[in-house]
Amino acid sequence: MTILPFGSAAQVAAAIPPTREHLIGGGLIAYPTETVYGLGSRPTAPDVTRLAALKGRSGQKPFLLLVSGRTMAESYGLSFSPAANALAEAFWPGPLTLVLPGGEARLPGILRGPEGGIAVRHTSHPGVARLVAELGFAITSTSANRPGKPPAPGAAGVQEDFAEAVAAGTLLVLDGGVLGNVPPSTVVDCTRPEPRLIREGAIPRAELRGRVGRYAP
Numbered sequence: 001m002t003i004l005p006f007g008s009a010a011q012v013a014a015a016i017p018p019t020r021e022h023l024i025g026g027g028l029i030a031y032p033t034e035t036v037y038g039l040g041s042r043p044t045a046p047d048v049t050r051l052a053a054l055k056g057r058s059g060q061k062p063f064l065l066l067v068s069g070r071t072m073a074e075s076y077g078l079s080f081s082p083a084a085n086a087l088a089e090a091f092w093p094g095p096l097t098l099v100l101p102g103g104e105a106r107l108p109g110i111l112r113g114p115e116g117g118i119a120v121r122h123t124s125h126p127g128v129a130r131l132v133a134e135l136g137f138a139i140t141s142t143s144a145n146r147p148g149k150p151p152a153p154g155a156a157g158v159q160e161d162f163a164e165a166v167a168a169g170t171l172l173v174l175d176g177g178v179l180g181n182v183p184p185s186t187v188v189d190c191t192r193p194e195p196r197l198i199r200e201g202a203i204p205r206a207e208l209r210g211r212v213g214r215y216a217p
Contacts, residue, residue: 006174032176045108064119084190086215095202154178
């Protein structure tokens with residue numbers, strides 16, 4: 001069981017129990033999102049360390065969290081400023097990542113970025129959104145590629161790039177088909193009263209400002 005179909009609603013429903021078991025056992029997963037394929041784990045220090053090793057990433061660059069909404073983010077002790085609240089209400093679920101303060105007692109420090117916060121997104125991919133909601137816990141996320149290489153557009157590319165982990169059974173691939181050429185999520189730092197744009201991605205700055213006005217970076 002290293003590759004599971006993850007396209008139709010029925011396939012997603014069938015994939016959730018074995019994916020839960022795999023994650024709880026400390027395994028890693030690859031999955032489609034509304035932008036690119038991601039790699040993920042439970043948000044625990046040992047599991048995130050294994051994810052960093054698989055990705056070939058140093059501990060200096062954190063991973064983000066996928067949540068089922070604001071309530072799940074707050075359950076980890078993350079705080080929403082007025083700007084973060086406005087942005088989440090306007091663009092979640094969707095390709096907007098918010099860097100939020102808090103979570104010191106409930107999330108490992110390896111997830112914390114240089115801004116002092118933790119990056120969080122409520123994905124609009126229906127299968128992964130359902131997965132996170134039914135798991136009842138957040139999963140980490142990073143693009144499914146080796147450093148310096150572009151993200152794989154489909155499950156076949158993920159299997160090729162991480163063949164050893166797939167063969168060993170440590171990486172479970174959720175096959176949601178080939179994704180379109182979509183920019184990565186837009187990232188906004190909301191750790192301070194004034195939001196700051198870190199990366200302009202799928203949601204351009206003009207759209208942020210058009211929807212939330214003074215709360216936009």
